[in-house]
Amino acid sequence: MPQDSATKPLIEVLSGRRQAVPPLWMMRQAGRYLPEYRELRAKAGGFLDLCFTPEYAAEVTLQPIRRFDFDAAIIFSDILVIPYALGRSVRFEAGEGPRLDPLNTPEEIAGLVTHADFGKLEPVYEALRRVRRELAPQIALIGFCGAPWTVATYMVAGQGTPDQAPARMLAYRHPDAFAKIIDILVENSIQHLVGQLKAGADCVQIFDTWAGVLPPREFARWSIEPARRIVAGVRKQLPNAKIIGFPRGAGGMLPAYVEQTGVDAVSIDWATEPAMIRERVQPRTAVQGNLDPLALIAGGAALDRAVDDVLENFGKGRLIFNLGHGILPETPIAHVEQMVARVRAYKG
Amino acid sequence: MPQDSATKPLIEVLSGRRQAVPPLWMMRQAGRYLPEYRELRAKAGGFLDLCFTPEYAAEVTLQPIRRFDFDAAIIFSDILVIPYALGRSVRFEAGEGPRLDPLNTPEEIAGLVTHADFGKLEPVYEALRRVRRELAPQIALIGFCGAPWTVATYMVAGQGTPDQAPARMLAYRHPDAFAKIIDILVENSIQHLVGQLKAGADCVQIFDTWAGVLPPREFARWSIEPARRIVAGVRKQLPNAKIIGFPRGAGGMLPAYVEQTGVDAVSIDWATEPAMIRERVQPRTAVQGNLDPLALIAGGAALDRAVDDVLENFGKGRLIFNLGHGILPETPIAHVEQMVARVRAYKG
Numbered sequence: 116m117p118q119d120s121a122t123k124p125l126i127e128v129l130s131g132r133r134q135a136v137p138p139l140w141m142m143r144q145a146g147r148y149l150p151e152y153r154e155l156r157a158k159a160g161g162f163l164d165l166c167f168t169p170e171y172a173a174e175v176t177l178q179p180i181r182r183f184d185f186d187a188a189i190i191f192s193d194i195l196v197i198p199y200a201l202g203r204s205v206r207f208e209a210g211e212g213p214r215l216d217p218l219n220t221p222e223e224i225a226g227l228v229t230h231a232d233f234g235k236l237e238p239v240y241e242a243l244r245r246v247r248r249e250l251a252p253q254i255a256l257i258g259f260c261g262a263p264w265t266v267a268t269y270m271v272a273g274q275g276t277p278d279q280a281p282a283r284m285l286a287y288r289h290p291d292a293f294a295k296i297i298d299i300l301v302e303n304s305i306q307h308l309v310g311q312l313k314a315g316a317d318c319v320q321i322f323d324t325w326a327g328v329l330p331p332r333e334f335a336r337w338s339i340e341p342a343r344r345i346v347a348g349v350r351k352q353l354p355n356a357k358i359i360g361f362p363r364g365a366g367g368m369l370p371a372y373v374e375q376t377g378v379d380a381v382s383i384d385w386a387t388e389p390a391m392i393r394e395r396v397q398p399r400t401a402v403q404g405n406l407d408p409l410a411l412i413a414g415g416a417a418l419d420r421a422v423d424d425v426l427e428n429f430g431k432g433r434l435i436f437n438l439g440h441g442i443l444p445e446t447p448i449a450h451v452e453q454m455v456a457r458v459r460a461y462k463g
Numbered sequence: 464m465p466q467d468s469a470t471k472p473l474i475e476v477l478s479g480r481r482q483a484v485p486p487l488w489m490m491r492q493a494g495r496y497l498p499e500y501r502e503l504r505a506k507a508g509g510f511l512d513l514c515f516t517p518e519y520a521a522e523v524t525l526q527p528i529r530r531f532d533f534d535a536a537i538i539f540s541d542i543l544v545i546p547y548a549l550g551r552s553v554r555f556e557a558g559e560g561p562r563l564d565p566l567n568t569p570e571e572i573a574g575l576v577t578h579a580d581f582g583k584l585e586p587v588y589e590a591l592r593r594v595r596r597e598l599a600p601q602i603a604l605i606g607f608c609g610a611p612w613t614v615a616t617y618m619v620a621g622q623g624t625p626d627q628a629p630a631r632m633l634a635y636r637h638p639d640a641f642a643k644i645i646d647i648l649v650e651n652s653i654q655h656l657v658g659q660l661k662a663g664a665d666c667v668q669i670f671d672t673w674a675g676v677l678p679p680r681e682f683a684r685w686s687i688e689p690a691r692r693i694v695a696g697v698r699k700q701l702p703n704a705k706i707i708g709f710p711r712g713a714g715g716m717l718p719a720y721v722e723q724t725g726v727d728a729v730s731i732d733w734a735t736e737p738a739m740i741r742e743r744v745q746p747r748t749a750v751q752g753n754l755d756p757l758a759l760i761a762g763g764a765a766l767d768r769a770v771d772d773v774l775e776n777f778g779k780g781r782l783i784f785n786l787g788h789g790i791l792p793e794t795p796i797a798h799v800e801q802m803v804a805r806v807r808a809y810k811g
Binding site for chain 1: 626675678734739755761765776
């Protein structure tokens, strides 16, 4: 929970109060586009060492705040820390993305541990406590987890896969076994989010990066329903918890997602149709997004116009300015500065 | 143009007349899941040899009709035949997808040929004539082209790329140069579609496979507007031409696409939200789709339910039953038979 009562613009927006200048942060803002990140990353060893060394994780979390004075810091961690705490093997090999031991038969799933060892995640909570101590009181601190569907796509396949076919196939062929993975992830995600909020996070985000491949029936079952249960489960323990959902690629399913999960904000990707969001989503929840990360690489007039499009599309309502997905490693820092200046000059 | 006046259920639907049992075909229905295709493919040599040998192209076009009695045959060809006829180098290397010489600077684009050598595409028209002669009169023959945006993504990058970043970046940085590629593709696609209709195609489809990555402003400029110009250009020469658009991943942009392009049907992917389609798309145009190709691999009860979902979602209006994207090579033929039987048993 917040350790002071200073007004945080991002939390204001999540609480129903639009800000004239929208609060601003970037998904993956602690990352490889920053030289100070690359330097620490080289020192830390592996990616998980960086995540699980509180001193390092806190430092990289704070780096983008020092540079850009964003309205929020997001704890440096990974969506695969839950499978890791469930005892699954999780490796990050350079340039290859994550590797896990696949889990793709009902027999293997029957043996999946149901309760994570949260002691393994203590470094995440310690990093949050460190960041909160150093962070200015008006800056929000964000915790997060992967949505069960998205985390399950990696657990089933053992790696990232085109169209997440292995997890979708398992869900078609063995829905009960697949539901067991989802149920375990729901319960442990609730605990991990509560742990982060208790350690100093002001709000949390649920990243459903691969929600967009699901047909409507499967989207309802594997994306909306688990998110609804996580939101309800966190609020059962912490009734005022603020929660952002990010069902990337959900498109026309966004109104149903927002209505049924009860999230305080929904993060939208750059291809989302804006009128639907203004008419059917923003009246009931805050909207976070949705600059194309490639526009941020392009810079110049294209970037200005893309920033203006986001502000014009959503700035009259409750908006948290962000990207439509994570910032890309090749992004010039000067373009981030250009974007920040333009958002902060907005007279909404 | 059709060489006889037998009633074709697919053309009836495109002409505004709903059919009680929806006409049925599958994207990529002439393909590797069929042993007779694999056999001919092995004999033909390269992929382009198969496309450009009328005898072979006609034969593989007809193979799925013989097996499944579909309501439409789609000519066996490729969306990259237009760049090929523009003199670009186009190679298909086994297991790697297409390779072209990249075209990613304003200087290179300035040198792009503006008029295709349609003599190079004569084998496509000859294959259409052959198929039309052999096809039962109630079965529609479909011609096609790639949408300019999607074809441009391959021409710019020289290959398939994650999120089509090279083409999107070029469009941000050099919109005028990128527009030149699009303009050339629009004009030559019109001629190619007209050529196919004159050779015996009953309708044509415009495949915009990568439309879904475009932000709204870019979607309007690079997907909708070129499709609108192609539809208008074809109808200027052939006023009754029937045209299907497939802006895959368009989500909430589908109503605008349909309204502004004037297509007779829109093909939708498996993740499209159905209520929006029923309320805002199907009243003005036919809908084609949208079974998840993975459900077709899964088979069993999951396939039955997925088929029923498509029929229940869209069967009360004008529907052409299809997949939400191409059939996958590992699909069991028995599952295709199961799908066909279930669609044809529909009492709508």
